[in-house]
Amino acid sequence: MPSNKSVSDAPITQFVNCRILKNHRLQWEDLWVREGKILSPEKLFFDEEGFADHKVDCGNKIIAPGLIDVQINGGYGIDFSQASGDIRRGVAQVAKKILEHGVTSFCPTLVTSPPDIYHKVIPELRVQDGGPEGAGVLGIHLEGPFISEQKRGAHPPKFLRTFKAGGVADLMETYGHLDNVAMVTLAPELANSAAAIRELSGRGIAVSLGHSMADLSQAEEAVQNGAMFITHLFNAMLPFHHRDPGIVGLLTSDRIPPGRMVYYGMIADGIHTHPAALRIAHRAHPAGLVLVTDAVTAMGLPPGQHTLGQQQIDIQGLHAYVAGTTTLSGSIATMDMCVRHFREVSGCTVEAALEAASLHPAQLLDISHRKGTLEYGTDADFVVLDDTLTVRETYIAGQQVWRK
Amino acid sequence: MRLVILDDYDLASEWAAKYIRNRIIQFKPTADRYFTLGLPTGELKSCPITPLGCYRKLIEYHKNGDLSFKYVKTFNMDEYVGLPRDHPESYHSYMWNNFFKHIDIEPQNTHILDGNTSDLQAECEAFERKITAAGGIELFVGGIGPDGHIAFNEPGSSLVSRTRVKTLAKDTIVANARFFGNDLSKVPTMTLTVGVGTVMDAREVMILITGAHKAFALYKAIEEGVNHMWTVSAFQQHPQTIFVCDEDATLELRVKTVKYFKGLMHVHNQLVEPMLSMKDYMD
Numbered sequence: 114m115p116s117n118k119s120v121s122d123a124p125i126t127q128f129v130n131c132r133i134l135k136n137h138r139l140q141w142e143d144l145w146v147r148e149g150k151i152l153s154p155e156k157l158f159f160d161e162e163g164f165a166d167h168k169v170d171c172g173n174k175i176i177a178p179g180l181i182d183v184q185i186n187g188g189y190g191i192d193f194s195q196a197s198g199d200i201r202r203g204v205a206q207v208a209k210k211i212l213e214h215g216v217t218s219f220c221p222t223l224v225t226s227p228p229d230i231y232h233k234v235i236p237e238l239r240v241q242d243g244g245p246e247g248a249g250v251l252g253i254h255l256e257g258p259f260i261s262e263q264k265r266g267a268h269p270p271k272f273l274r275t276f277k278a279g280g281v282a283d284l285m286e287t288y289g290h291l292d293n294v295a296m297v298t299l300a301p302e303l304a305n306s307a308a309a310i311r312e313l314s315g316r317g318i319a320v321s322l323g324h325s326m327a328d329l330s331q332a333e334e335a336v337q338n339g340a341m342f343i344t345h346l347f348n349a350m351l352p353f354h355h356r357d358p359g360i361v362g363l364l365t366s367d368r369i370p371p372g373r374m375v376y377y378g379m380i381a382d383g384i385h386t387h388p389a390a391l392r393i394a395h396r397a398h399p400a401g402l403v404l405v406t407d408a409v410t411a412m413g414l415p416p417g418q419h420t421l422g423q424q425q426i427d428i429q430g431l432h433a434y435v436a437g438t439t440t441l442s443g444s445i446a447t448m449d450m451c452v453r454h455f456r457e458v459s460g461c462t463v464e465a466a467l468e469a470a471s472l473h474p475a476q477l478l479d480i481s482h483r484k485g486t487l488e489y490g491t492d493a494d495f496v497v498l499d500d501t502l503t504v505r506e507t508y509i510a511g512q513q514v515w516r517k
Numbered sequence: 518m519r520l521v522i523l524d525d526y527d528l529a530s531e532w533a534a535k536y537i538r539n540r541i542i543q544f545k546p547t548a549d550r551y552f553t554l555g556l557p558t559g560e561l562k563s564c565p566i567t568p569l570g571c572y573r574k575l576i577e578y579h580k581n582g583d584l585s586f587k588y589v590k591t592f593n594m595d596e597y598v599g600l601p602r603d604h605p606e607s608y609h610s611y612m613w614n615n616f617f618k619h620i621d622i623e624p625q626n627t628h629i630l631d632g633n634t635s636d637l638q639a640e641c642e643a644f645e646r647k648i649t650a651a652g653g654i655e656l657f658v659g660g661i662g663p664d665g666h667i668a669f670n671e672p673g674s675s676l677v678s679r680t681r682v683k684t685l686a687k688d689t690i691v692a693n694a695r696f697f698g699n700d701l702s703k704v705p706t707m708t709l710t711v712g713v714g715t716v717m718d719a720r721e722v723m724i725l726i727t728g729a730h731k732a733f734a735l736y737k738a739i740e741e742g743v744n745h746m747w748t749v750s751a752f753q754q755h756p757q758t759i760f761v762c763d764e765d766a767t768l769e770l771r772v773k774t775v776k777y778f779k780g781l782m783h784v785h786n787q788l789v790e791p792m793l794s795m796k797d798y799m800d
Contacts, residue, residue, distance in 0.1 A: 163624065
């Protein structure tokens with residue numbers, strides 16, 4: 114029975130026989146979609162006296178919001194930090210492949226690079242909606258170059274920078290443009306970082322602390338200036354110490370301004386963090402946990418030597434090292450693998466594992482009014498999963514963009 | 518009056534649902550001749566639970582393929598004034614979540630008073646006209662409050678009243694506060710309700726009464742006189758009324774009354790056995 118079309122002529126699809134992640138619980142509810150958004154069936158019934166045009170039987174599977182990866186450096190041979198070749202095509206290739214992992218939106222990440230790379234690449238990585246061509250780009254994550262030398266990890270030392278005056282001038286000189294930038298990772302102990310943090314926060318760019326030697330009070334000051342994320346907790350920062358917890362202490366700090374929260378990224382690939390450490394962080398501050406892949410160029414590729422930023426890396430099994438060293442240089446796990454691994458080692462609920470990869474990153478980027486949830490009126494980006502949390506189908510704007 | 522007494526809430530809900538199911542199927546509704554059903558709404562917070570068990574059984578019959586609501590029109594008894602339609606405590610939300618979304622009823626065949634219009638009086642009058650236009654109500658199902666009210670016709674309501682605006686009693690508002698975050702300022706103070714007269718016009722009336730807290734009201738409704746202080750007593754003057762209750766609800770009745778009606782259960786049960794099914798009529 115067709116609707117009376119009083120609001121819209123667009124077809125309405127009803128996904129039945131499914132459990133949807135809503136209000137932090139998996140519920141036996143149907144999911145209704147129209148014109149790329151989640152539709153309220155109650156409003157449809159009473160206000161429009163409408164009906165579904167198509168019904169899709171989900172076979173008892175789980176429907177969760179599409180996964181969001183805020184730290185991914187490339188994959189499938191593509192390196193976002195390389196300025197060679199067709200940058201947009203490279204991003205598009207990765208964007209298309211990650212649909213298979215249930216990722217519907219992501220932040221292409223640039224590691225520490227020289228200014229000319231930033232000036233060239235940043236304007237090419239535009240914010241754009243996802244679709245059948247690939248996951249949507251939410252904005253760029255600039256990881257560096259204003260980071261600590263001692264905690265640079267795989268970042269090339271010669272391109273690290275410090276703030277001269279700290280304000281816009283430093284940022285613009287280095288990056289060139291800040292449009293299309295969603296997040297910047299920096300080390301707050303660098304002199305004059307406060308002004309930079311305030312400048313970036315003021316522009317709606319998420320400031321993340323990482324690759325840093327900061328102690329807890331420096332980290333807290335950064336949070337007071339607007340920082341609200343920690344880049345791959347535990348990695349590339351001082352270890353937790355019981356008399357100076359360092360950046361890790363932000364998880365339980367009592368000096369976070371009221372009404373704000375600190376989120377923290379974790380690479381749950383089983384390699385970057387010991388499961389016990391993952392559990393400690395999760396139990397200390399479950400609402401702030403954001404799963405990230407920090408995937409590198411080699412993700413999706415066979416073992417061997419590949420390029421990341423300005424360096425060579427070496428793939429051995431599920432490990433990716435800076436060539437010739439034992440320093441990890443990012444992971445090659447996929448987002449859905451991270452969700453499964455996190456659930457398995459933390460013993461958390463399915464809902465919590467899925468939210469760590471969807472709702473929390475959306476909240477971090479302040480876009481949870483349209484992404485990361487299945488609330489009425491939000492974008493219909495979602496994944497269909499079976500009970501082992503394997504992705505079976507991916508949808509963007511209500512359209513199926515990938516199926517197993 | 519028929520007084521049908523079952524052992525407990527679940528059995529009473531089931532009996533009522535079976536009765537509704539048989540009535541709809543016997544009627545053989547079609548596109549030219551709808552079955553009009555009056556429905557109790559959400560739990561009045563002062564008398565919780567009652568219709569839910571019955572709705573659940575009806576949904577079960579539908580999912581089994583035995584009952585279809587395609588040619589059924591429904592009219593709900595009441596709705597709060599000024600509460601947004603999609604507020605979780607509105608009766609629209611209650612009916613959607615607990616009934617409509619699980620069955621095949623068509624939206625244009627459901628009627629619930631709109632408590633958000635600018636002219637409430639006109640909305641009430643329009644509702645009465647819609648009932649008339651639908652050919653009157655075949656079966657009106659309702660519950661009663663501990664004070665014997667039907668719909669929101671609280672004690673003192675005229676027994677010939679029609680659909681109108683009613684102000685809630687202080688007790689009701691306070692009882693409802695817990696559903697509105699204990700903030701009295703957020704609790705609706707007025708409702709739109711069908712009148713006693715409106716329900717009396719139905720060809721048949723079925724009242725569900727379960728629980729010991731309703732026992733006194735049931736006693737007043739059927740063993741004492743017709744009285745506007747206990748508005749359900751009006752149905753003593755309706756030619757076709759069934760009261761479906763559980764043991765607890767009979768606690769204030771005379772033993773004689775209970776024994777008499779329990780003795781008639783074999784007759785009452787002929788109304789629900791055999792249970793009819795749409796499947797028998799589909800071919």
